[in-house]
Amino acid sequence: MNKLEGLDIVCLSTSAWDYPFGSKQNIMNRLSKENRILYIESQLSILHVFKYPLLFFSRAKDFLKGLWHPYAANKNIIVFSPPPIFLPFDTYSLHINAFNQKILLLLLKCVFKRIGFRPVILWAFHPRSAQLCGRLNERLSIYHGIDEYSVEKTSKSRKNVLEILESEILAKVDIVFLCSKELCKLKSKLRPDAIFLPPGGDFARFAHNAHKYAIPADIKEIRPPRIGFAGSLDRRIDAGLISAVAQRNPHWSIILIGNNRLSTEENKLLSKSSNIYFLGFKNRNDIPAYIHALDICILPYFIDEFTKFIFPLKLFECLASGKPIVSTALADLEAYSNYIHVCRTYNAFIQAIQASLTNVQDGQAERTMLAEENSWDIRVKEAAGIIIQKLSKSNV
Numbered sequence: 001m002n003k004l005e006g007l008d009i010v011c012l013s014t015s016a017w018d019y020p021f022g023s024k025q026n027i028m029n030r031l032s033k034e035n036r037i038l039y040i041e042s043q044l045s046i047l048h049v050f051k052y053p054l055l056f057f058s059r060a061k062d063f064l065k066g067l068w069h070p071y072a073a074n075k076n077i078i079v080f081s082p083p084p085i086f087l088p089f090d091t092y093s094l095h096i097n098a099f100n101q102k103i104l105l106l107l108l109k110c111v112f113k114r115i116g117f118r119p120v121i122l123w124a125f126h127p128r129s130a131q132l133c134g135r136l137n138e139r140l141s142i143y144h145g146i147d148e149y150s151v152e153k154t155s156k157s158r159k160n161v162l163e164i165l166e167s168e169i170l171a172k173v174d175i176v177f178l179c180s181k182e183l184c185k186l187k188s189k190l191r192p193d194a195i196f197l198p199p200g201g202d203f204a205r206f207a208h209n210a211h212k213y214a215i216p217a218d219i220k221e222i223r224p225p226r227i228g229f230a231g232s233l234d235r236r237i238d239a240g241l242i243s244a245v246a247q248r249n250p251h252w253s254i255i256l257i258g259n260n261r262l263s264t265e266e267n268k269l270l271s272k273s274s275n276i277y278f279l280g281f282k283n284r285n286d287i288p289a290y291i292h293a294l295d296i297c298i299l300p301y302f303i304d305e306f307t308k309f310i311f312p313l314k315l316f317e318c319l320a321s322g323k324p325i326v327s328t329a330l331a332d333l334e335a336y337s338n339y340i341h342v343c344r345t346y347n348a349f350i351q352a353i354q355a356s357l358t359n360v361q362d363g364q365a366e367r368t369m370l371a372e373e374n375s376w377d378i379r380v381k382e383a384a385g386i387i388i389q390k391l392s393k394s395n396v
Helices: 023-031 046-051 053-068 094-115 127-132 156-172 181-186 239-248 264-270 287-292 315-321 331-336 346-358 364-373 376-392
Strands: 008-012 036-040 071-074 077-080 121-124 140-145 175-178 226-230 253-257 276-280 296-299 325-328 341-343
Touching: 008 023, 023 036, 023 376, 036 094, 046 053, 077 094, 094 127, 094 156, 121 127, 127 156, 140 156, 140 376, 175 376, 181 331, 226 287, 239 253, 239 264, 239 276, 239 346, 253 287, 287 315, 296 315, 296 346, 315 325, 315 364, 325 346, 331 341, 341 346
Parallel strands: 008 036, 008 121, 036 077, 121 140, 140 175, 226 253, 226 296, 253 276, 296 325, 325 341
Antiparallel strands: 071 077
């Protein structure tokens, strides 16, 4: 086999197809050019119906589509939205997880039969899928770790269950992709052959010389210099850092783009600064225009036991725009310190922004070149080459 083509690939995702659009969708989109993809959206429990009614009703149409007729996202991507019939707390109990995976297995077999799908590759993105590995008659299985889920929350029981499930899935699969070098170090005892596969960037959409973007109206009316972040505003974001940047530099405009999931206390802190602007969620197709309207891109991640394992999906997109980037000291970003500012203190972060504002063009060509070398197209080719090599071996 010289090319990854003509295969049926099952993607067990942790999110819906259309949001948030990240590594899973970028990889499957590109593989779908010459393969058929069955994208399994996140499995919602019965509890979700009552706890998040708006989420349930917003996806109700997809549930019905997925239950009775999996729908096509494009020519070669079929999306299945499992109905919310699963038991809650499957990451807190091995028994509940096993029960839920049996339900999902039955649903998947029905879908396979309905659409004539014969999976060659199983590509899982969460440890909860351990029970399904080897149960779908796949020729090759992949675990793709993009977070350290066991420390995402403080529950000890959840941590224990996820560690057991991850140990199981790491032992079962043929290939392990991990998005950060820190994750590779952490999993090295269980899988010393784990492959570092960082996220890529959609270079064609974000490249500063590819398009001339009109400045969106809501950001155009905000005075420069504009220092901003585009992404999910959640517990990973250091609100204290953002507040310090804004309060010490009232003439700067701090732009935050994305769904606001910060705590009440964090929002109260940020509301004290009149130069912080929340622009809300934006369609992914509009994000490049907002990035190009910024003077400086920031990656203001809080450093803790969860975030130290992440590799920001936004890195290569911001690099493609050519904008200067100032980040907190995420371990995996140290390797890019010749291209971006990696800062360990609030003072260093602010000073890096000040220095970048004096000459935003400095290093632009180098940043753009690095982004082009790390596009999603190139990243998926790297993954495909590894898969082809593994499939070519007689024992797989």
